[in-house]
Amino acid sequence: MKIRTDSARKPKVGMISLGCAKNLVDAEIMLGSVLQRGMEITSQPEDADILVINTCAFIDSAKEESIDAILEAHQQRGLNRRPDQKLIVSGCMSQRFATELRREMPEVDAFIGLDQVGQLGEIAEKILRERPTLKAQHSTPKTDSWTLDVERSALGVSSTNGDVDLSFADRR
Known part of the structure; x- marks a missing residue:
């Protein structure tokens, strides 16, 4: 199922990814x-219908940066x-502190676990239809079973260190 936010355009998804490789x-x-579900990717958070913050919790400073x-x-x-x-x-x-984050951050529409990364397109469709806070899964991810039909080069990746977010853009 492909969801559109209006009849003229596809939903846009933006991402800020923090942390490790x-x-x-x-x-x-x-x-x-997301692409497999017919949505578009934007590198401009303000243009996104859905913004994903991909967090890190390895060390305290990473947790602070994520929050x-x-x-x-x-x-x-709100400003935009x-x-x-x-x-x-x-x-x-999101995986490690799912219960606390759901309680402390009601402004978040969904928390997804590590084993749900391949399901973001499906989850995005669900939250475009309704606003319930989806729960993170707590099972161990099986990275060897993840498959992706999109070539890595299809997604432009730019990354920097320090205070600047990692941003992803579709460079077609």
């Missing part, structure tokens, strides 16, 4: 699942007058 791979898998990114995304949603923009949190922080 594994998160970059997970981000590519997630964005690939700051989530709160900033929510704040920008995009109250309809959906916010999804993924990554190891």
Whole structure:
């Protein structure tokens, strides 16, 4: 099923990915699942109908950066007058602290676990239809079973260190 936010265009998904190289791979898998569902990818968070924050919880500073990114995304949603923009949190922080995050961050539309990265397209479709906070799964991810029909080169990846977010754009 392919969902459109209006009759004239496809939904756009943006992503801010923080942390390690594994998160970059997970981000590519997630964005690939979005493309497979007929959605578009944008590198501009303010243009996204759905913004995904791919978090890291490896060390305290990574947790802080992830929380700051989530709160900033929510704040920008209001400043950009995009109250309809959906916010999804993924990554190891979402997996590890799912219960606490759901309680402390009601502004997030969905929290997805590590073993759900290949399902982002399906999850995005669900939250475009309704606003329930989806729960993160707590099973061990099986990375050897993940497959993606989108070539890695199809997703443009730019990354920097420090305070700048990793951003992903469709470079067709």
